[in-house]
Amino acid sequence: MSLLAWNCRGLGKPRTIQFLKHITQQKRPSIIFLSETLAREKKVAEVCKTLNFAGFISIEVQGRSGGLALLWKNEGGCTVIEATRNYIDFEVENEGVGRWRYTGFYGCPERQRRRESWGMLLNLRERSNLPWCVIGDFNDMMYEDEKRGGNKQPSYLLTGFTETLETCQLKDLGFVGEKFTWERSRGSNFWIQERLDRGVANQKWRELFPEAEVEVIEVATSDHLPLYLQLNRRVYMPKEKKFRFENIWVREKECRNIVKHGWEAGETRDIVHKIKSCGEKLQEWGGGITKEFKRKLGHC
Known part of the structure; x- marks a missing residue:
């Protein structure tokens, strides 16, 4: 309640x-x-x-x-x-x-x-x-x-x-x-x-x-x-975050290089692993940009 x-x-x-x-x-x-x-x-x-x-x-x-x-x-x-x-x-x-x-x-x-x-x-x-x-x-x-x-x-x-x-x-x-x-x-x-x-x-x-x-x-x-x-605070277990591509990343020049390096890092694997590798690299790099954008938006 x-x-x-x-x-x-x-x-x-x-x-x-x-x-x-x-x-x-x-x-x-x-x-x-x-x-x-x-x-x-x-x-x-x-x-x-x-x-x-x-x-x-x-x-x-x-x-x-x-x-x-x-x-x-x-x-x-x-x-x-x-x-x-x-x-x-x-x-x-x-x-x-x-x-x-x-x-x-x-x-x-x-x-x-x-x-x-x-x-x-x-x-x-x-x-x-x-x-x-x-x-x-x-x-x-x-x-x-x-x-x-x-x-x-x-x-x-x-x-x-x-x-x-x-x-x-x-x-x-x-x-x-x-x-x-x-x-x-x-x-x-x-x-x-x-x-x-x-x-x-x-x-x-x-x-x-x-x-x-x-x-x-x-x-x-x-x-x-x-x-x-x-009244009764619920404790939620954190869920594993799914990768989502943010359109705002495209505006960054570095985005192309991140995708390229992520793809090449999985060159010996199949396409599924290549995509996963790109996602991990993008998420690691893009998290800071997304947070900065939200900060600017909140400030405005």
Whole structure:
């Protein structure tokens, strides 16, 4: 079972829907939590149908900001406990594991309202003794190094959020991938990066899912990066790579010589071995060029 949480900054953009379709096909999350949907319930229903999910709940946008949505695959094993403008509290039934609780959270973005966010977490803590996991955009940071650029985060905000998590007995689940999940003014002198999105859980939940892992996924359709939580991390055995000729190699002058030397190296063998010899030489030589091309592409 897996879960996706993302501040999508609006479900009205075709690129956002395309990304959700792609990530659903690739990662197959059982639950998707979206914040800042900027959408009405009708739009969320369309997205739910497009992704082929069984059920959803939507907190509609008010004015020009906000909006939450929770979509799930297995309607029978999921129960919504409470839904507000800032969170959707959800109970999950896993076969062989039992019941646990998930809260999709969206903290108040206004600095003067951060104490409201902390109060919500404290109130949620008192409502259940189930294994509990909270993931979303908290609009808060725990440490100074979770921000790059701009003014330093005030210490009272760092301390207040950290102490709230400690009181709730919620510990950070860590992450794989990019450290900063939100950014503004990329490439300029005012570029700011922060880790506002995270997953936290209590001891019972971490004991229930000791191999759980949070992955930060790169995406260009929002200023926030999505979080993908895999409850039972799978270990894949590496497969033997098959040779594939890259068209970009033809542009390199050295390619002709590599083929020539590879062919001549197998001159005493049959044509199958000659082709294999060429492939091995090309793969050894062309790997660096392919990586360099991908690096340049990523930079662009």
